[in-house]
Amino acid sequence: MRDLYLFNKGSLYHSYRTFGAHPIRLADDYGVRFTVWAPHAREVRVVGDFNHWQGERHAMERIGETGVWSLFVPNLVPGTVYKYEVHTSAGELLLKADPFAFLSELRPNTGSVVTDIFNYDWNDGDWQRRKQEMSPYHESMLIYEVHLSSWRSWGKEMFWTYEEMAEGLVQYVVEMGYTHIELLPITEHPLDMSWGYQVTGYYAATSRFGSPKQLMYLIDRCHQQGIGVILDWVPGHFCKDDHGLRLFDGTPIFEGTDWKRAEKPLWGTLAFDFGCTEVQSFLISNAIYWMDVFHIDGLRVDAVASMIDLHFDKPPEMLTYNTFGGTENIEAIRFLKRLNETVFHYYPDALMIAEDSSSWPAVTSPTYMGGLGFNFKWNMGWMNDMLRYMALDPAERMRHHNLITFSLVYAFSENYVLPLSHDEVVHGKRSLLNKMSGSYDQKFAQLRLFYGYWMTHPGKKLLFMGGEWGQFDEWKYDEALDWQLIGYPKHGSMHHYVKSLNRVYGEQASLWERDCDPGGFEWIDVHNAAQSVIVFMRRGHGEHDFSVIICNFSNQHYPEYRIGVPEPGQYRLALHSEAAAFGGALAHMQEIIYSSKTAWHGRPCSLTIDLPPLSFQLLVFASGEHGRSERFSALHGLM
The missing domain is CATH 2.60.40.10 (Immunoglobulins)
Structure with a gap:
């Protein structure tokens, strides 16, 4: 009792x-x-x-x-x-x-x-111990977002099983250098077209790919290979199918009695009644369940903005207000705080990531400081600004320079993940490659440039499957990805570039150790709108651990471009997006660049580099007395 x-x-x-x-x-x-x-x-x-x-x-x-x-x-x-x-x-x-x-x-x-899920023999003890020793804020986090139905398949509705994914998917993710897999919802759902976002079985892993223990095997294999697993979790709404939660006992016990609050007209679903204590037990237990029973490492909490705003996507006749006359969903806000407090009580090393498109403050601040209590939030503003910028003709970009720089005004106001997710490559939005402006070759050059800026901008990273080789068509939920494209030169070179970029990211601590610390980022040149060039630094914890990043978003070639640097010595070229091996135009590049004593950009020293159009370069400080280091081998070893 x-x-x-x-x-x-x-x-x-x-x-x-x-x-x-x-x-x-x-x-x-x-x-x-x-x-x-x-x-x-x-x-x-x-x-x-x-x-x-x-x-x-x-x-x-x-x-x-x-x-x-x-x-x-x-x-x-x-x-x-x-x-x-x-x-x-x-x-x-x-x-x-x-x-x-x-x-x-x-x-x-x-x-x-009926099934027994409580006696799986786990073999991920090393991973669990390692998690306890790590702080996610100071670690690399490069997430591969996956829709299991369409990552690979054997044919129409002939899905790979969880066990097959435990071999093919895990091996691929390891080879590509990702640190985490994020699975689009795998809770049971009746309609493939919903991608799993309209749930009927919150505690049931979908049977499309096998049994619960086969899913445990997939997660176990990920952990044994050093890969974390994040589950896309949908507590904001549920579908109306007759066998599901709607009017479960003939009355609205899960959705609440106020139809104006319950109905989600945009999605044709019903919102949970977050003020109902039994619903709180149901949902918070569900979050704990996936971590406790399935060893999930974290949750990406879907549609937070729709939960906390009573007017989100509501027509005038459905508008309601809270007891203070405001539009905030007080019960949902209290629920989210309690959810995060409970998860971190049982799993202090969990990832709780808010997919929140609103400007709600302190989403990733602790609840005792008035925050919602998540530890990361998707940076939707950065994503929207950058995709808009990359769609511009380079000749127009000088008038929209703020789109690439504004994100640094608020980059440390929350702990961010920079998402290039499935939502950006569906419903007529076009694929990432096809969003880029220009000719066929310029689209590839621009996508390489964009990925370079994304990878070196403060914040953890997420890329949806298929983006790594520049899939040209939009994502199709009912078909496998266009894997055959990797056999074509441009797409194969893009795949190679992303793999190399991922590896350099993992090796260079300056790119992630201080993601959540303003001291981890410095502008060198933020104001060069006329040439659409930006130059900045990322710093790690070490005194001399820093990288210099140069992005040329124009279609002009600047053969002797001078940039200021903070210290004299050697700078090694860790990655160049225009390398021939990546589909670019450069067969030879200067790997080691020596600084001069010419002050520039307010710095005591400077470098002169060749800056091709639509290009990204990553330089790593190596100092004059150091010999060649293995951590700088990416340029030659992977090309």
Whole structure:
């Protein structure tokens, strides 16, 4: 009864241990215990293939005034398909999937399936220990965003399994130099077209790719290879399918009674009632569940802006206000704070990443300082500004120079991830490559330049699959990526460039050690709008650990371009986007550049470099007395 008391109070944070279908032994009988919350139901029965979907003999017992129903059914085994037959107070009969089901039938079937998920033998102890020793703010974070259905497939709706992904996907991610995989939602959902964002089974890994333990194997393999796993998590809304959460006991217990707040007209879904304590237990437990049972390393929390704004995407007739007359969803804000506090209580090293397009302040500040309590937030402003800038004709860019510089005004106001996500390559927005202005060859040059600036700008990084070789078409959710393009010279060279850029990023601590520290970034030249050139430095923790980045966003060649640098000595060229091996025009480049004593850009020394049009260069300070270092081998070793 204590568990149910905590559930009703919104504080049962491991409610999946109590609710759902659990194979157990009761006295001398083996069977399954079913437990469900349906506070306004007149009666609830368990039905399934074991009783020919006739529930007369399997009516559940209501437990006091908790709104919870439970029943032990002997002789049932994992693999049993079931639903709850809910008799409403209005006399309706509903067939509902279990909100806490750990496995669902493969769509279009909608039954819940009994399974035992609590005895997987994990082999990721080294990874778990290493996580405890790391601070994500001071580590490299290069996230590969993946939609499992369309990363690879064997044909129409012939998906790779979790186990196949555990070999092919993990090996690819390691080879490419990513640090994390972010999976688009893999919770059970009925419609492929939703990409997983309209959920019916929050505790069920989708059956499209196999069993829950096969998913655990995929995550286990990632960890054994040093790859973190982030789950795209959707607590903001759920779909309206009859077997799901909508009107679960004949009344709106998950979505709340105010239809103006519940309806999400943009997506045709329903918002959770964040003020309901049982909903809080359900959702917060779900976040803990994925970390506890599946060893997920973090959550990318979807659509935070839509949760905290009562007017988000609402027509005039649906506008509501909070008790103070404002538009903030006070209950959702309190929920998010409690969610983050609870997650970090149990998993201090978790990643909680807000996908938030609003200007809400202190999203990544601790709750005790008035923040929402996330530790990272997507930087949507940087992304929108830069994609707009890169679509401009280079001749127009001098009048829009602020688009590439404004982000540094607020770059350290939050702990940011710079996302180049799936949302930017669908619905007529065109692929990243096809967003670039200019001719076919210029599009590739510009994408290399853009990636270079993205990788060296403060903030952690995320790239959606296919972007690494410059997929030309938009992402298609129901088809595999265009892997054959890697065999074409331009796309193959782009793939090689991204792999090299990823590796240089991982090797150069100056590019990520101080991502969240204003001292980790310095402008050298921010004002050269006339030539559309920017020059800046990234600094690591070491006194002499810094990199110099030069971006030429114009289509003009500047053969002797002088830049100021802070120290005399050798500067090594770690990466050049115009190298021939990357599809550029330069077969030979000066690898070592010596500074002169000519002061420039307010610095005591300077370098003179050749600056091709639409190019990115990364120089690393090496000092005069140091010999060649392995950390600078990327330019020759990967080309």
